[in-house]
Amino acid sequence: xxxxxxxxxxxxxxxxxxxxxxxxxxxxxxxxxxxxxxxxxxxxxxxxxxxxxxxxxxxxxxxxxxxxxxxxxxxxxxxxxxxxxxxxxxxxxxxxxxxxxxxxxxxxxxxxxxxxxxxxxxxxxxxxxxxxxxxxxxxxxxxxxxxxxxxxxxxxxxxxxxxxxxxxxxxxxxxxxxxxxxxxxxxxxxxxxxxxxxxxxxxxxxxxxxxxxxxxxxxxxxxxxxxxxxxxxxxxxxxxxxxxxxxxxxxxxxxxxxxxxxxxxxxxxxxxxxxxxxxxxxxxxxxxxxxxxxxxxxxxxxxxxxxxxxxxxxxxxxxxxxxxxxxxxxxxxxxxxxxxxxxxxxxxxxxxxxxxxxxxxxxxxxxxxxxxxxxxxxxxxxxxxxxxxxxxxxxxxxxxxxxxxxxxxxxxxxxx
Amino acid sequence: xxxxxxxxxxxxxxxxxxxxxxxxxxxxxxxxxxxxxxxxxxxxxxxxxxxxxxxxxxxxxxxxxxxxxxxxxxxxxxxxxxxxxxxxxxxxxxxxxxxxxxxxxxxxxxxxxxxxxxxxxxxxxxxxxxxxxxxxxxxxxxxxxxxxxxxxxxxxxxxxxxxxxxxxxxxxxxxxxxxxxxxxxxxxxxxxxxxxxxxxxxxxxxxxxxxxxxxxxxxxxxxxxxxxxxxxxxxxxxxxxxxxxxxxxxxxxxxxxxxxxxxxxxxxxxxxxxxxxxxxxxxxxxxxxxxxxxxxxxxxxxxxxxxxxxxxxxxxxxxxxxxxxxxxxxxxxxxxx
Numbered sequence: 053x054x055x056x057x058x059x060x061x062x063x064x065x066x067x068x069x070x071x072x073x074x075x076x077x078x079x080x081x082x083x084x085x086x087x088x089x090x091x092x093x094x095x096x097x098x099x100x101x102x103x104x105x106x107x108x109x110x111x112x113x114x115x116x117x118x119x120x121x122x123x124x125x126x127x128x129x130x131x132x133x134x135x136x137x138x139x140x141x142x143x144x145x146x147x148x149x150x151x152x153x154x155x156x157x158x159x160x161x162x163x164x165x166x167x168x169x170x171x172x173x174x175x176x177x178x179x180x181x182x183x184x185x186x187x188x189x190x191x192x193x194x195x196x197x198x199x200x201x202x203x204x205x206x207x208x209x210x211x212x213x214x215x216x217x218x219x220x221x222x223x224x225x226x227x228x229x230x231x232x233x234x235x236x237x238x239x240x241x242x243x244x245x246x247x248x249x250x251x252x253x254x255x256x257x258x259x260x261x262x263x264x265x266x267x268x269x270x271x272x273x274x275x276x277x278x279x280x281x282x283x284x285x286x287x288x289x290x291x292x293x294x295x296x297x298x299x300x301x302x303x304x305x306x307x308x309x310x311x312x313x314x315x316x317x318x319x320x321x322x323x324x325x326x327x328x329x330x331x332x333x334x335x336x337x338x339x340x341x342x343x344x345x346x347x348x349x350x351x352x353x354x355x356x357x358x359x360x361x362x363x364x365x366x367x368x369x370x371x372x373x374x375x376x377x378x379x380x381x382x383x384x385x386x387x388x389x390x391x392x393x394x395x396x397x398x399x400x401x402x403x404x405x406x407x408x409x410x411x412x413x414x415x416x417x418x419x420x421x422x423x424x425x426x427x428x429x430x431x432x433x434x435x436x437x438x439x440x441x442x443x444x445x446x447x448x449x450x451x452x453x454x455x456x457x458x459x460x461x462x463x464x465x466x467x468x
Numbered sequence: 469x470x471x472x473x474x475x476x477x478x479x480x481x482x483x484x485x486x487x488x489x490x491x492x493x494x495x496x497x498x499x500x501x502x503x504x505x506x507x508x509x510x511x512x513x514x515x516x517x518x519x520x521x522x523x524x525x526x527x528x529x530x531x532x533x534x535x536x537x538x539x540x541x542x543x544x545x546x547x548x549x550x551x552x553x554x555x556x557x558x559x560x561x562x563x564x565x566x567x568x569x570x571x572x573x574x575x576x577x578x579x580x581x582x583x584x585x586x587x588x589x590x591x592x593x594x595x596x597x598x599x600x601x602x603x604x605x606x607x608x609x610x611x612x613x614x615x616x617x618x619x620x621x622x623x624x625x626x627x628x629x630x631x632x633x634x635x636x637x638x639x640x641x642x643x644x645x646x647x648x649x650x651x652x653x654x655x656x657x658x659x660x661x662x663x664x665x666x667x668x669x670x671x672x673x674x675x676x677x678x679x680x681x682x683x684x685x686x687x688x689x690x691x692x693x694x695x696x697x698x699x700x701x702x703x704x705x706x707x708x709x710x711x712x713x714x715x716x717x718x719x720x721x722x723x724x725x726x727x728x729x730x731x732x733x734x735x736x737x738x739x740x741x742x743x744x745x746x747x748x749x750x751x752x753x754x755x756x757x758x759x760x761x762x763x764x765x766x767x768x769x770x771x772x773x774x775x776x777x778x779x780x781x782x783x784x785x786x787x788x789x790x791x792x793x794x795x796x797x798x799x800x801x802x803x804x805x
Contacts, residue, residue, distance in 0.1 A: 183541070216574040226573035233540065234573035238564045244530050245565065248537025248545075255493065255519060255543070262537070274557070278530030285525060447575045448610050450633040453678070453722045 067311055069304035073374060077381045084386050085109050092122035092339075095347040099325045102355075106316035106326035109360060112335035113393050117400035123339040127176075129403035135176055135196075135334055136398060137412060139168040139391045142192040144416040145201060146365075148424055149208060153222075153369045156434040158208050160222045164189045166332075166364030166382065167297050169390030172196050173337030174293065174359075178263060178345055185233045185246030185264040188223045189295065197230040201423040211431030212438035219447070240266055240273030243292065247283045247354075250290035261348040262290040263341075268315050268358075269300025269308045276318075283354035284322040291344045292319070292356045295331065297363035298385075302376035319356030331361030332390045335397070362387065441467075472668040473660045474645045477619035478508045478584070481626035482546060484672050486516045489544065492630060494521045496531055496548030496584075505550055506586060506645060528558040535581040536566050544630055549585040552639065553599045558583075566635040567610030582629045582636050587615070588696050588743050589775075589789055590643030590653070594782035600695070600744035600775070605637050606721045606753065614677055614719045615639040617698040618648070618665035621718055624675030632677065641695035651700035651792040653785075680724035686711030689737040689802055692728060692754055694718065697741040697773075697790065704795045710803065720750055728754070729761045736767040737802045743790060746774040768805035771798040 060066060071077040090108045093101045112119050146163035153161040164171065171192025175184075184193055194204060206213030208222035216226060226234035233249075236242055246264030253260045266276060271294055279292055294315040298305055309315060316328035325347060329340040337359060344355035364382040366373040373379075398404030431438030445452070445460045452460075472480060485492045494509055500523040503510025512521040524531050528549055535545040549555045555562075566579040589598035605613045612634055616622040622640070629636040643649045647659040660666030683702055688711040693701045698716045705712035713731045717724065732738045738758050740751040751772040758770055773790045781788055 185537075215576070216572070219574055220572045224572065226576040228573075228576045234569060234577045236565060236568075236572070238560060241533070241561060241565050244533030244561070245537035245540065248534030249541045250537070251534055252538040252541035252543045255538075256541075274529055275533060275561075278527050278533055281525055281527065282530050282534055447571050449612070450570070450578070454725065455722065 067304075067306035069306065069377065071378050071381065073376065073378055075378050077378045077384050079384060079386045082386055085111060089121070092343065095343050096350055096352045099323050099353075102325045102327060103320055106320055106328055106358075107314050108328060110327060110329040110336050110340055111333050112339060113333045113397055115388055115393070115396075117393075117396035119335060119397065123336060125335055125339040125342060127335070127338065129398065129401065131176065132394065132398055133403065135172050136391070136394050136404070137416070138172045138192060138196045139334070139394065140412055141416045141419065142168045142172070142195045143391065144413070144420045145191070145195070148420045149205065150365075150369060152424065157428065157432040158210070158222050159433055160369055161208060162188050162223045162368045163365040164191055166389065167295060167359075167361040168192045169334035169337055169394070170293075170295050170331045170359040170361055173334040174263065174341045177338045177341035179260070181231055181260050182345070183231045183233060183246070183249055183260065183262045185242040185249070185262060186235055187239070187242070187265045187267055187270075187295070188235055189267070190265055191223070191225075194225065194227060194230060194232055197232070199227055199230050199232070201420065202427045205424055205427035206430055209427055209430070209432045210437050210439060211427070213427060213430035214439065217443040217446070218437060218439035219444070239270035240275035243275045243279035244282060247279045247288045247290055250283070250288040250348075250354075251286050254286075254289050259349055261345060262288070263293060264290060265293045265295060267300060268294055268296040268305050269303060271315055271318065272308045280319060280322040280324060280356065284324055287351070287353035289348040289351075290354045291341065291348060292324075292354055294356065294358045295361060296358050297361050299363050299367070299377065301367040301371055314358055316356055316358035324353070325355040327355060328358040328360060330387060331359030332387045332393060334390055334394050360387070469667040470670050471661050471666050472619045472623070473647065473666065474619045474622050474640070475506060475508050477623040477668045478626055478640065479510065479512070480668065480670070481623040481630075482509065482512060483515065485627060485630045486512065486520060488672065491543045492546065493538065493543055494546045494548070495524050497524055497526055497550045499523060499548050504548060506642065508584070509548065528554055529561055532558040532561040532566065532581070532583060535583070536561060536569065536579045539579045539581045540569070540577050544580055546582045546584060546630060549583060551593070551597050552585040552587040552601055553596045555585055555601065559604070562605070562611065562635070562637070563608050567608045570634070571610055578633060579635050580633045582626070582638055584626070584638045584640060586642035587639045588641045588643055589780050589785055590649060590696065592782060592785055593780070595779040598780035598785070600742065602639060602720055603744060603748060603750045603753070606750055610635070611721070612636045612677060612719070613639065613721045615641065615695045616718055617641060617644060617695055617716050618663070619660050619668050620665045621675050621681065623668050624673050625677060625718065627672060628674045628677050631674070636677070639695070643696045644699070648699040649696055650703035651795070678719050678722040678724060680727040681716040681718055682727070683714035683716050684712060686713045687735060688712060689739060689799065690715065690728070690731040690735045691739050691741065692717060693741040694720065696743055700790070700792060700795055701741055704792050704799060707792070708796060708799060710799055725757060725761070728758065732758055732762040733765045736765050738762070738766070739771045739773060739798050739802050741773045741790060741795060743775050745777045746772065747777050749774055768802045771802045773798045
């Protein structure tokens with residue numbers, strides 16, 4: 053590839069993405085493997101046997117919709133249609149919420165467009181009692197696990213229906229009842245916590261595993277290193293997922309980790325099993341997760357999975373991606389769109405058609421519309437949130453402490 | 469009544485809780501087979517098993533991180549940070565995570581963890597084995613910070629901390645591990661043997677978090693102290709013949725402000741002691757609260773006696789330490805004002 057030449061006139065090397073606004077992106081240098089390698093080893097193999105998997109790419113779905121290779125999972129058409137619906141519903145919800153943020157109904161929103169297959173394929177392969185330690189872009193897991201979309205929307209709207217009483221910014225969900233850990237705005241911290249959760253599960257001789265997520269950008273945090281190290285030391289039953297969507301706000305992946313090696317390969321030095329998977333291929337994500345979950349549950353320890361995907365939207369409603377990358381980049385990204393790829397597969401095997409697909413998209417849209425209407429009726433940021441301000445004093449500690457009670461009285465006086 | 473030093477009392481608290489509750493795990497650097505660099509966990513691995521008292525990598529952020537995850541999964545972890553000076557890599561996990569988890573999830577997830585760590589100087593530890601970082605933690609909403617000054621309180625408060633459903637930072641004044649320290653490093657070392665607070669009941673008992681302990685009753689002046697400074701205060705007041713109302717705060721957050729207020733309203737004078745650096749130290753918070761509540765009862769300016777605003781030096785340890793001379797001068801000033 054040719055690198056855009058910067059203005060650096062010293063010996064200090066600062067990596068730059070191949071394309072910036074104004075360039076015509078050409079990703080032909082990224083080879084999309086046609087052979088659908090590598091092979092699928094036994095889930096209890098030596099971690100060493102997955103070394104090659106860290107630098108290749110597990111794929112199941114070809115672009116024409118055919119499946120191929122060792123990793124083709126045994127999964128029914130009905131389940132796959134459910135996955136298609138989950139991806140479409142997640143996307144429809146993201147669209148709606150983004151628009152509503154633009155209308156001032158909430159302070160902030162984050163879409164997962166383009167990388168929904170990572171969440172959906174992953175969730176499909178786990179048990180609902182396995183605990184997810186998510187980042188802010190795994191809303192698809194909540195959709196898959198049947199969380200109430202209205203409740204999710206109320207959280208984003210910080211209104212009277214918000215289970216968090218307006219304490220957290222939009223998208224930082226907490227759904228213990230769906231095995232979904234409270235999302236932190238401090239990136240990476242959940243990684244080592246998830247490993248601790250998994251250690252506790254092992255201590256209790258439970259079959260439950262933890263699955264922890266980070267974007268590729270936050271792998272630069274110490275917490276990622278802690279997580280890999282502790283997961284290796286204590287053989288914690290967990291899966292450590294790096295969702296490599298190429299962009300951390302405006303920084304390309306080379307800033308997070310240099311350009312020498314894959315994120316999956318970070319696991320090799322820790323003696324962890326490592327898989328690198330086409331994150332736009334829901335079947336491949338499912339297959340890789342199944343493998344890692346089985347390994348964890350049977351005592352084989354942790355697996356690091358890099359989900360290679362692409363963030364089609366901006367990081368959040370607060371940034372304009374055309375300011376730091378070519379506008380057409382999402383379209384030319386060589387791994388296609390996860391929704392289209394699954395749809396093509398289902399059509400090819402005779403389990404789906406365009407008419408049903410159009411109906412599905414319509415049904416998702418109207419489900420989202422109805423849920424949003426019901427959610428907004430409970431308040432929003434542009435009108436009235438209908439959240440009781442006094443709840444800000446609650447849940448700081450299990451029981452109120454005297455100094456907080458005093459401050460609550462001071463606040464009441466302020467309100468007189 | 470069994471006699472224990474502070475290390476033995478802490479170990480006994482851990483043993484009691486581990487025996488009662490299989491959800492209690494103990495871990496940290498060198499705490500397993502070896503039993504900790506200060507021996508606070510000696511024998512626990514033998515008694516309770518490798519899976520309940522174990523060594524961790526040298527990774528304070530990782531230690532607190534796994535504690536949070538374990539607690540979220542129903543356990544009651546007790547993590548040891550070998551020296552408080554090493555706690556900073558874990559600051560994000562403590563300040564942004566453990567302390568905030570209940571709040572940000574509105575009670576959906578909680579982190580009932582106890583973090584034990586030795587604080588304070590007096591053992592020639594220099595800049596990296598002597599710090600008293602309590603004020604960096606009392607500033608954090610959602611965290612409780614306690615610091616016992618004797619074996620009886622150490623055991624009772626550690627049991628309370630482990631049973632508490634909020635995250636607690638449990639600071640152990642290392643100079644007091646083996647005996648009370650009265651401020652003169654050249655005087656023969658005292659042990660806890662024979663001291664009434666070295667008498668530690670066996671089995672389970674608790675000392676509530678949030679209550680100060682009255683060390684002595686007096687009408688002349690209130691001395692607010694915690695950790696090592698409690699015993700320095702007692703000695704100086706005795707030597708000077710000052711009738712001091714000495715409060716061992718024990719719990720910094722929550723703070724027993726009622727006890728402080730009652731005492732200062734009675735004496736009209738207040739001296740605040742801590743070993744930590746002066747600027748933005750916990751003494752500043754205490755002075756502010758005392759003047760807010762007791763201004764009209766005060767007959768003299770509030771005095772602070774603290775370490776200097778320098779790192780904790782090695783050879784100059786006793787020049788840094790707020791010893792009897794510095795405490796005595798402040799007491800004299802406040803009495804003569």
